[in-house]
Amino acid sequence: MKEKILAAIDKNSKITPSDLAVMLGADEKEVVKTIKELEDERIICGYPTLINWDRVQTEIVTAMIEVKVTPQRGLGFDKIAERIYMYDEVEAVYLMSGGFDLTVFIEGKSMQEVARFVSEKLSPMEAILSTSTHFVLKRYKQHGLHMDYKKEDERMSIIP
Amino acid sequence: MRNPLSETITRIQPSGIRKFFDIVSEMKDAISLGVGEPDFDTPWHIREEGIYSLEKGRTFYTSNAGLKELKIEICNYLNRRYDMEYCYENETLVTVGGSEAIDIALRAMIDLGDEVLIPQPSYVSYEPCTILAGGVPVIIDLKGENDFKLTRKELLDAITEKTKILIMPFPNNPTGAIMDYDDLKDLVDIIIEKDLYVISDEIYSELTYGQNHVSIASFPGMKERTIVINGFSKSYAMTGWRLGYAAGPSIIIEQMTKIHQYAIMCAPTTSQYAAVQALKEGDKDVEGMREAYDQRRRYLIHSIRNMGLECFEPLGAFYVFPSITSLGMTSDEFASKLLYEEKVAVVPGTAFGECGEGYLRISYAHSIENLKIALERIEKFVSRNKN
Incomplete structure (x- = not known):
């Protein structure tokens, strides 16, 4: 069920x-x-709406930041992840396998705002070794849904 | 000038739904629940395989009976899903949709005057294809009170000395009826005793709800007298690819292949490559679509019964077949009035045989959102026309 x-x-x-x-x-x-x-049980964590902000006047800039950190004794990555995700600007945080440790998605009104967050808040944290910021240019698909594409029903209207 | 037309072709009536089609296509904001094909796109990995085959320049004919690789996958599939054993070399034939398979199966088996038993309501092509093949269609009127299943008695009553073929159109378009193991078991001994052949149109076999499809060919003694027809249109949402197949005893398949060879050459090559992918990797897609159809099916039956219309629970295909006799209208009147007054198109039951009078075929191959809007309109119409 x-x-x-x-x-x-x-x-x-x-x-x-x-x-x-x-x-x-x-x-x-x-x-x-x-x-x-x-x-x-926090299995359903919320009911957000998937919005294509590109089609709205309001400008929103999203950046994906690769973060390398030093895990802390006894706490692993969780403590540092928490210190990052508590910021309102942070949209998502994932712990990663591979060449870096955390992926952090930041949303801001402008590139400057995002850059300021990275340089003033994120990078100075003690456990953070390095960051690498990538700005999102366009979203094609999110949560399994196409952002731009609306399918028209092209079937013939009556088919036996 | 001589009459250019054959007597046979002029005996065949044009499809009764043409009129509706013309009206609906002219009408703005009409919602059509008259569509007999899936609303899903073919899953992308299958489409991509078709594209890939074009990129590779696979633009030639395949062998007449179809790609070896595809026929092997078809046999694997029939075995995996329905527990049937067919040999890919001489017991399968890849056709242009299930429709071609119906046509050539009849042509391969009928001699002039042979009687073909056609349970109705059912898909529109069995009767004309029988006539074109020189056979005599004998209609069995299925009953709502039997949930539109074919009963032992109905079958026995219809058999004469000239009866050669029984068409088994289950899961059924338009009623949504299925024949389960016990229903089929009831017929098998008669079919064998009366020495009939069966053309079992199982194109909706993947769309059964709550239980798996059973093929009549899987009963002992039935494989040698059954042509199983299936295809990719409904299960994998591949209607436009025009690809189906027949499986059966080699003595019949070989002759069907002969007709296919002279009339068609081979089924579309691109579609055949895509179909290999569908059979290899498409089980999960089928499962997802079946679950979506099932949810809509429940929603539709619930809404229709709430309107006060009688509707038996269809367990197959993607249609419901409610009775509208309580409103004192014919199927045709209901469908026309509904279309003009509420801009919703449904198909009158009579399009699938005279015994479909008093019923409508409503398709749920539509998103829940669209179904909702259409059902609200139908409900308005029904409550306005209730006595």
């Missing part, structure tokens, strides 16, 4: 519990209860 609900709302969190119940052949109360449990 949990997996079925998660798969159904993964790409569309707007489905109402009553519709979801019908679609999954389940009881509505059961669906509501399960969703509540999933939220409590």
Whole structure:
């Protein structure tokens, strides 16, 4: 049941519990209860909207920063990751395998703002050895959804 | 001047849905639930394989019966999914859609005057193809009270000395009916005793809900008298690629291949390469699409029953087939009025045989969002026309 609900709302969190119940052949109360449990267990962590900011006047700059850090004794990477993700400017933080340790996504109003964050907040942290900043130029696809592409129904209207 | 047309062709009626098609295509903001093909695109990895084959310059004919690699994969698939054993060398034939397979199976087996049993409501091509092959279509009217399954009695009553072929159109377009193991078992002894051949159109075999499809050819004694027809259109959302296949005893497949060779040459090469990929790597895609259809199916049945319309639970394909007799309209009247008044197109049941009178075919090969809008309009229409 949990997996079925998660798969159904993964790409569309707007489905109402009553519709979801019908679609999954389940009881509505059961669906509501399960969703509540999933939220409590932090399996469902939120319901954000996927916005293509490129199409809005408001300018938003996103940067992906590769960060190398020194892990701290007994705390590993978690402590330093927390110190980074607590900043509001930070959109996402992932621990990585390979040539660097953390990927940090930063959102700002301008390149200057992002650059300032990196030089004034991120780089000076004691555990951080180096950063490498890459600005995002265009988003094509996010969360499995195409940003620009809207499919028209080109099928013939009546087919036996 | 002499009449240019053959007597046979003038006996065949044009498809009854043409009229609706013309109206819908002229109408702005009409939503059509009359579409008999998936709304999904062919999964990208399959499309890419087609593109790749073009890039590699694979633009030649394949052998008449189809690419060896594809036929091997077809046999693997039939074995993996339906527990049937076919030899790729002489028991399979790759065709231009399931449609061609239906046509040439009938042509390979019918002599003038042979009777072909066609359960209806069903897909529109069995009857004309039978007539064109010189056969005599004998219609079996399936009943709503039997969930549109073919019963033992209905089959027995229809058999005469001239009966040679039984068409088995399950999972069924337009009713969504399926025949499960027990339903089929009920018919098998009659088919063998009366020495009938079966053309089993299983094009919707991947779209059954809550249980797996069972092929009649998998029963003991049935493989040698059954042509199984299947294809890529519905299961892999590949309608435009025009690719299907037939599997059956070599004595029939060899003759079908002969007709195919003279009429068609071979199925499209690009599509055949893409289909190899579909069979090798496409199981997960099929599963995902089936789950999406199942959710819409439940949603549609729920909404239609809430309107007060009677609707049996279809367990296959992507159609529901509600009864509208409670509204005192014919299928045609309902469909026309609904189209003009609420701009929603559905197909009258009569397009699939006279016994489809009183029913509508509603397709759920549409996004939930579109279904919602259409269902709201249908509900308005139904409540306005209730007595």
